[in-house]
Amino acid sequence: MNLKTWRERITVADFFMWVTGGAILLLIVWGSAATLASGRYQPHHWFDFLVFGLAQGSIYALIAMGYTMVYGILRMINFAHSEVFMGGPYTAYFVAAAFASSGFLDSHPVLSLAAIFAVSMAVSTLIAVLLERVAYRPLRNAPRLVPLITAIGASFFLQYTFRGLYGSGFQAYPVVKILEGQWLLGDFRILKFQAVVIVAAALLMAALYLFVQRTRVGKAIRAVSEDQEASSLMGIGIDRMIVTTFVIGGMSAGAAGVLYALMFKQVHFFMGFIPGIKAFTAAVLGGIGNIPGAMLGGIFLGLVESMGPSLFLDGLGIVAPYQLKDAIAFTMLVLVLIFRPTGLLGERLAVKKA
């Protein structure tokens, strides 16, 4: 009897979720059909959205890498990862500005870009490692909410530290001339910097994937994610592997940060917050702990965000749909959590419960 009532109540909640989810899906389909039928957007519009979405999505994917790897190894959301993402490009801005004012950026663009990337990745890595050492390491065996709250605190501390250090205004990233301009393929155009962002992110992700899959260190990291005690018995230094994970996460976040700054041409102390949540969403979308999943999730989220407002909402007659793109991204997260809580590619966690 007791079990039966319990089952009934579960179904009510489940039923509600399915109805809500179904209604949202229906709205999406209806909106898309209406938009496509209205013919307001030409194919080259969609191509623009596609390229922009791919570029944005590959940045999300790079950030999501840090979330998903740290989650895999520590079973915690590194909430402060968004600040790891912000700190690097914000610091590298000063290098970029110095290059720009001295003319070095125009005379040696590739060299200066390399320097900007190096500075950004180094600073982001430094932040990530410090974070692990100061805030997370002492709390490894603490109750589950404690590290998460620490991470939230660290996130705000870092945000406002950078605000105090560098000021609260927006800083305009200098323009790199070789990245300006576009390629035309008939009606379709690709902005050069978008192409660079996509290619760079793809290369970095491929390198990272190969590192984790093919090298000894990568193997060790995967082993620690699988079972800490067993891998420490096999002679793997847990602490070192955790630090390595944070280093990898920091480097990819630093690189993603510069790509983001090149794309949106500005940096700000609060710039990490929204991309950070999005990247976490991407990691969950793909299945947390799953590296290819994070890549897929990031790109999927980027595409939904760039196409969603026009595709889903325009047809429903909603004014200024572009304002709602973040709402679409978060709705996506909720939908995935309702229908497929393990993400698109499935979680890769040995122990499901942290």
Place this chain on the structure above:
Amino acid sequence: MQTGPGLWRNGIKIGFIAGGVAVLISLIGMVEAFSQRFIIAEGITLGQTLLLAVGLFASHQAARRTPGPGAFGRLLNAVAAGLTAAAVLGIFIFLGSHLNLRKVFINASPILYKLLAFDRELGTGILLLLGTGAAGGILAGLFFLASPPLRGSLGAACGSLVGMGVLQDLLAPTFALWGPLAVINDWIYEVNGLSFGGAVFLLVLIGSATQLWRKEGPAIRNAFGRISPAKRKTLGLAGWLLVALLLLALPQILGLFLSEVLTIVGLYVLLGLGLNIVVGYAGLLDLGYVAVFAIGSYTIALLTSPELGFFNLSFWAALPFAILFGVLFGVLLGIPVLKMRGDYLAIATLGFGEIIRILVLSDFLRPWLGGAQGVGKIPKIAIGSLEFGTPQEIYYIILAGCLGVAYISWRLRDSRLGRAWMALREDEDVAQAMGINLVSTKLLAFATGAGFSALSGAIFATKLGSVYPHSFNVMISINILCVIIVGGMGSIPGVILGAVALVGLPELLREFAEYRLLVYGAVLVAMMLLRPEGLWPEAMRRRELHDKEPGGAEAEPASGPDRTG
């Protein structure tokens, strides 16, 4: 006992860290911002106190971590830490005066270097700094070596001295209002900061008072224990009556500005008590809590504001709807996250909070919700012809709300539902195995928390007279989370203490405003590392977090992180 460099190494290492922290504090502008406020008139500023506190803490840690029992070694290490920290800061001043750091660090101004060098020439300033570092090291080392009673008294005296200095703007006007007490102002305060004589007087007074209490305290407590139960009950009742009278008279005592601060604190107490149910009791980390606060505010705005002209109800007619909608949304937002684990839940609720804010802000809902301009002309609360307009009047509404909500929280805590929440917090699977219905228990937690939050939002809307989407960003959720974590999760007095400390104090210290979230973040991390149970913990949670230590609650807070080592 170790000899040679081994003995020094710890001190120097800690000194380097402290020096780095001191440079960071200077670079983010805190020293300069806090140098306007004098603790001791024309003597020591709050900025200097901050730096000194970093140095003293480092020296104290160095003394504590010295290997071997030797007192001299400890003292030496403390001095080494103090000197190293001062040297790092000195190098920073030297570098800063010769290189232009300002292109990168906006706060690295000549004024800062001047402040750090005690307004002297560079060389003299750095020498003075080193001297202060060494002296601080000796003081901290001696402090560590002193007997515990003396240490307690000294700590309390110095702490209250800083407190009295910082809170001058609060205390001096309050004393001035009360004839006989006004004399105190002449004794201890100057225009800006404590007078030197006043500071010495306070040090001696508080120091000897704590010493006296240490000696006589047990006797007094014994005497209280010997009073008959009936009499003790009367005394307790009288105490409560006194508290009630004080609460009622507070706005009249404190005046307009401080009453305004009190109302803000009160709203946070309301919000905190609501989140306390969700996070503190049930252990569901909700970062989208501000969404329901917004829903409460906007419901009141929609139903009462003549600017929109939909309904034009009075506050009291609209309030049940506000709470109802709040609860409804709390449940609706709760259903999708029912099956999620702690950290998923946090991000999903954060997403909900953002969705609500984005929707309210959008042009799409503008005809109904006012878009970025918000909704204005929300009428004041009125009972008959009595209107609650000024902060001093609204205080009573908020006080009533807080008392009611605190009472409900208190009664819920020990109820069947409250115990189910706590079981859920400790272990979901075990709770379910014990026959607790996870769905209804979780949803009831979300609903109750949402109800409190909507009430707070309703009062907030009429207090301001208008609502804007910008008032409902994620920072509010984080602030409330800080309040309950600093106070102690699950503890009702803790929430009140947390709100006073984290919301009240920053309102009083204007220069603090810019660093508020920075300090919140640091406080969150420090609390989790050193004292995860909060300042005024609930008994059960304290036991849970310290269950591995033999001393239980009595264990020294600093030993918290070591146990995981």
